Amino acid sequence: MSSTDWRTTTTLLEDLQxxxxxxxxxxxxxxxxxxxxxxxxxxxxxxxxxEDVAQETFVAFSIAFRGGRYRRADGRLSGWLFGIALRQSLNTRRRNLARERHVEPAARADYWISAPDRRAAQEAWEQEWNRTVLNKCLKRARLEFSDQMFRCFDLVVLDGRSPEEAAQALNSTVKSVYNAKHRILKRVREMRVAYERFDGMDDGTRALR
Structure with missing residues (x-):
């Protein structure tokens, strides 16, 4: 993973300017x-x-940022992008529906009823952001630990196997499995806090609690 993926949001925004x-x-x-x-x-x-929404989101952010409409005091960059992504997604849904000229009124109503409300959309965004950050942290952590330790971690944390099962499968000891799990989780939590701080958050460990 490139070290530029871990630049702070402030540094990233300064680079953009x-x-x-x-x-x-x-x-x-x-x-x-x-x-x-x-x-x-x-x-x-x-x-x-x-994919189009992602492109439109970044273009809209570029215009807003260069126009001085985003400031760090406005909150997390990821939260600001959520607002743009939500608007672009809803706009795309409207365009798609407008192209369907022969859609029955009831179907049109169902189409909008099926769209998440803002609270549900916010939860969906947070879940996807947390998932992305966690995957980045795990990918980076794999560079710091041995393959054997990460196999222990994968079996217990990601696959849901018991420490005893993992130890037997890897011809290791239960103590070694527990040690691998503890050390990797601790390191991933540290990385996650650091990465989320880059986005303006004080704490990003929720998904690992």
Whole structure:
């Protein structure tokens, strides 16, 4: 994983302001593309529409940011992008419905009833953001621990096996399995706090509690 994935949001925004090059925007898109696309999919959009929403979200943010309408005091960058992604997703749903000229009124009503309300959309966004951050932390943590330790972790934490089963499967000891689980979880929590702090949060350990 590139170290640029762990640049603070403040540094990233400073890069966006000071450099006309696309590299800073590429880093922004790389950090947020996955949760935006997954969120748009949970808003009922097709994969291609979800990709379009991600592109439109970043374009809209670019215009707003360059126009001075986003400030760090406004809150988390991920939260600000959520608002844009939600608007773009709803706009896409409206366009899709407008193209379907022969849709019955009842079907149109059902289409909008099926759209998540803002609270549900917010929860969906938080879930996708947490999932993305956790995956990044796990990927980075794999570079710091042995394959054997991570196999212990995978079996117990990700696959739900008991420490005894994991130890038997890996020809290891139960103590070693517990040790691997503890050390990796501790490191991932540390990474998660750091990564979320980059986004303006004080604590990002919720998904691992």
């Amino acid at each position: 000071s450099s006309p090059a696309s590299s800073a925007w590429d880093r922004l898109c790389r950090r947020f593309r996955t949760p935006v696309v997954r969120f748009a999919g949970r808003m009922g959009l097709s994969p291609s529409d979800a």
